[in-house]
Amino acid sequence: MRKYKLKSLILSLAALSAGALVSCDSDLLETVPNDRLSVDVFWRTETDAKLAVNGLYTDLDSTNIVTWDALTDIAHTNQNFDVQAYIELGAYDGTSSKIYGEWKRAYRGIRATSYFLENVDKVTTTNTSLINQLKGEAKTLRAYQYIKLAGFYGDVPLVTSSITIDEGRVLKRTPVAEIWDFIDKELTEASALLPTTYPATDKGRITQGAALGLLARANLYAGRYQKAADAADKVMKLGIYGVYESYEKLFSYAAENSKEVLLDRQFIKDTYKIDIFQLLGPYSQKNSNSSYVPTKALVDTYETLDGKKITDAGSGYNPATPYANRDSRLKYSVFLEGDILPGGNVFKPQPNSGTADAIGSTYIASTTGFNIKKYILADDFANPNNSGINIILLRYAEILLTYAEAKIELGQADASVLAAINTVRNGRTDVKQPSITITSQSELREIVRRERTVELAFEGQHLFDIRRWKTAEKVIPGPVYGITYKDASGALVTVQVVAVNKVFDVNRHYLWPVPQKERDLNPSLTQNPGW
Template sequence: MRKFLIIFLVLFHLVIAPGCKKDPLDITPDGRITIEDVFKDEILIEAYANSVYNYIRLYGSRYYPNVMLSVFSDESHGSDDPQDSWSNVSQWYGGMLTPSYNPLDAGTNREGGIKWNGQYYEDGWDAIRKANIFLSRIGNVSMADRNKQARLTAEVRLLRAFFYLELIKMYGGLPIVDKQFPDNFDYKELKRNSFEECAAFIVSDCDYAIKEPNLPYRTAIEGERGRFTKSVAYAIKSQVLLYNASPLWNPGNDAGKWQLAAAAGKEAKEALVQNGFVLNADYEKYFQGNSSNTNDRETIFEIKNAEATFGGILFFINGIPTVGAALAGAAPSQELVDGYDMANGEIPITGYNDADHLKPVINTAAGYDDNQPYKDRDPRFYASIWYNQAYYGVINGKQHYVASYLGGEDGLAQLRQRTHNGYYLRKFNDPDLRIGNVGNALWKKFRLAEIYLNYAEAENEASGATPAVYEAVNTVRRRVHMPDLPEDLSKEAMRERIRRERRVELVFEEHRFWDVRRWKILDKTDRLTTGMAWTKQPDGSFTRQRIVVGRRVAWADKYLIFPIPLNELNRLPAFTQNPGW
């Protein structure tokens, strides 16, 4: 579905651009196709609608050069830093984001055919522009299959909502554009709408899709996988209203915003469950294989694109040296490790006694031993992180235990191929695949567990720790056989538990990067990351020391929102730059 006729492999230029940019299909008739011709042919109409999907990012490990978004958050430390000062990882840590340069754009060259994640602003508006062209013309068409016409219309409106959500998460409120600009439009007068206004616009597109009877909850056949559905509409609506209610965009803590987010979360949860969605029974395996319509009832939307099939490449660039990985990649941080509960449900580490996170505040009642920090932890810890002496599997006929201690086969060192903090990424990696095999772990952009946690957070802020909040969080915990949360938590205590739950349940899935921003805690989370250096003693035992792995600059309030690109401000004088830039 995502590979289309060559006539549609044309980039439609930025919707907010000087009026001189002409639609490539609006050309003088000379035997070539025009936009009017497209909307006279039902096959071309569908292809045009489908082409909007081409702007969906690849996510996963496709941040240049094959890194994950987690390395730009406190979830992990990128092994490119500090030895490769040119890498976008080192640039990000050094605070090199500016209105004229975004390190996350590094390596991207659409015109040159290089499709890394990047060019977020340009691609987002390109997609919205194409969606608006489609929506402005589809109403004047009478397709033979009116049900398909209705479904395509709902899909494209939902795509527009999706791209708006991705843009405003990064840049804040932007102009609401719901139609194709006329040739004589004066772009100098274009102004930004608020985040709340954009959220309402996104919700209106989602509601339209939800009400469309021809849009299914799930795709019914293999060939339609990767298309937007009604369940995606619920997911987008739930997420955008949660962001709109969060501290970054709700500084006055307007209870009404939380109530709207809670209602959307509840609506989404109930609709999806009623239509057969359920949490996958095996958390670890769920992320290691290609989901199917028959055995996966948790995934709401996954990226269906050959370039996004990152299972095999993920090994090679986020793996242990023993299996021949080229890079250690996203090495989980000690802060993340400390965030996992004990298997008994208790919190092992409640904070730090120093700014460098080297002196943890240990909850002695939890049963945690800092000399045996990996014992009896949440099962999601073992499914997500390789730690020193974790059993990896059989390599070259021998059982292998991760040797991330100093001097070990997978030992900690300041090399791109080695962890800098004593840990390696396990989530998404199936040890049975090994290097050279291509995995089929497609990127899960939306899934049911997020909906439960979205609802729990919003409902807690709106009404406190109600039974409904407990049930939503505990449903997610029970999937991995974790105990229910303690009873009688205050709103503040429940807030902390929900944030911890999001951190470990959604780890490495590109939520943490945005969560710490919308919660306005970036200055508390992103100043540095630490690790654990293990030393093997002559008797075979190990001693350990917490170490600072890297310090960062990109934690001030201005980094909560990305700057509007400088060239855009030059085109649109009525625009205002984001705070601090």
């Protein structure tokens, strides 16, 4: 039986609020609002505080992290009428609903956490450690949202209280350096308030390791490498995390709440479900949507089993059998020709295969001939829109790679750096890439960037990575390519997605525009360069 999850507590918040509202009708002239929790009936008990913080977790990201990768070189938005397909083409501005949606989602979470922090001390209790823990959770969740905002938009308004509408109309953007300062302070404070572990009934809550891990991520994004390395080192020294033994099973029900997971968005079938199978699965799997699909650029990034790039002399790479002798993370991350799908059929995406997954058979089938495999589980085939799989938002492999990258950029590539990289490369039973022994900064930089790309594919990190590496202008522009297959004459043909030419303008696309809706409401919000 699967463990009791945090989201079950979240759902009970509705029942609690309903009971509180009906219990307070003794004076009909002093009515309690029926569309929200009133401070007159809430913030009284420890249970109130717990349920309130549980509700904050609903603003964490889930399947939208995959959409970020689809705006890079490693994935593609499969349907050309999807709103974010226009972002790939460079045909967007501040009116884009995608650009506005990410801003809105983040500030919704920020407002909720700020409201919690303003009110939680109203609870009458002598259990100060519990209240401090809940504050630590809220602070971490608020910092999580600001990390995204800084990465997407640069300067953004720094809001730490539940402001009024009028106050919101005059907010100004805070310099991004100050945003990073705030995140650093917030997560440092939060980590001191949080426990390292929880009992089974509280699995899924923010831990000290999660706060420190996000601190490492934030400082890496900000280019503050010593702080990033120090925070990652603290996570490593906690001694409670490690890479899960199987990369193949890491994104399955069997690995939920494993030692590798620092932070996830938790779901449960029927009760608090997610539709990730239907969103990403191949079309033959009960008409799943293939909404975002891998590209040849990603597939070609995986090394051969002897640790060579496929373009290296002596790699043995054969375009006629492109998936043979490759880093096993490729076959665990991407559905490849010949794979057995969750429904039991064989994946045959070639245009001439005559299957439902054949390129061109329908506008929904993958246009590259690749499909994302992470989270697409046989357990969910019977009801593809009713998955209960947790979506991982931060895991230990990222911590190791953050530590390694930060130390490399500091010019401190010692044995601990090689150990961190090699744990990711061969610390699992089913991933056995050769250990790295070189110490050249430039070569290690290339290696750790490649490791982040393949290890964390479809986990929402690559867009932020290629922006901070300033490589987006090199890797994004151009056509999107897919599988290589044999046509009717036996000749090898590489698929090129029709009518797609990705665009990245170095003068504007390293930051998204501030949403026009926000600027219409608040003329004090300036716009990013080029927009």
